[in-house]
Amino acid sequence: MADEAIQEGEAAPSGTMDVMTALKEVLKKAMVVDGLKRGLHECAKALDQRSAQLCVLAANVNEPAYTRLVEALCAEHGINLIKVPENKQLGEWVGLCKIDKEGKARKVVGCSCAVITKFGEESEARQVLMEYLKKR
Numbered sequence: 001m002a003d004e005a006i007q008e009g010e011a012a013p014s015g016t017m018d019v020m021t022a023l024k025e026v027l028k029k030a031m032v033v034d035g036l037k038r039g040l041h042e043c044a045k046a047l048d049q050r051s052a053q054l055c056v057l058a059a060n061v062n063e064p065a066y067t068r069l070v071e072a073l074c075a076e077h078g079i080n081l082i083k084v085p086e087n088k089q090l091g092e093w094v095g096l097c098k099i100d101k102e103g104k105a106r107k108v109v110g111c112s113c114a115v116i117t118k119f120g121e122e123s124e125a126r127q128v129l130m131e132y133l134k135k136r
Contacts, residue, residue: 022125033119047074054079056083057084070113
């Protein structure tokens with residue numbers, strides 16, 4: 001599986017939604033149906049049991065062994081891997097933060113790895129993400 005990082009604002013194949021926005025929406029929908037695993041331990045278990053459908057890894061992980069483990073498990077089991085630029089951004093997307101009265105994220109905890117085991121309902125964002133993964 002290709003392991004290149006998604007650049008901010010990269011256009012999706014359909015042109016209506018970029019890949020980062022689609023990924024954010026898909027992660028939120030997976031969280032609603034309890035299909036999201038966060039952190040190395042949960043992700044490694046899901047990847048090893050082959051229950052994972054998509055893996056998201058932060059590009060700024062400071063431990064190279066962590067990155068190698070996740071990439072190797074994804075490659076071994078044929079699971080798609082997407083890299084995002086920042087772990088704080090991924091942490092916000094997977095719900096590791098507090099939302100204040102204005103709707104802004106506060107106290108964001110970084111998340112280096114997240115795995116989707118159940119996507120939830122079918123959506124345009126999921127279609128955009130699947131098209132992007134097929135083209136890589």
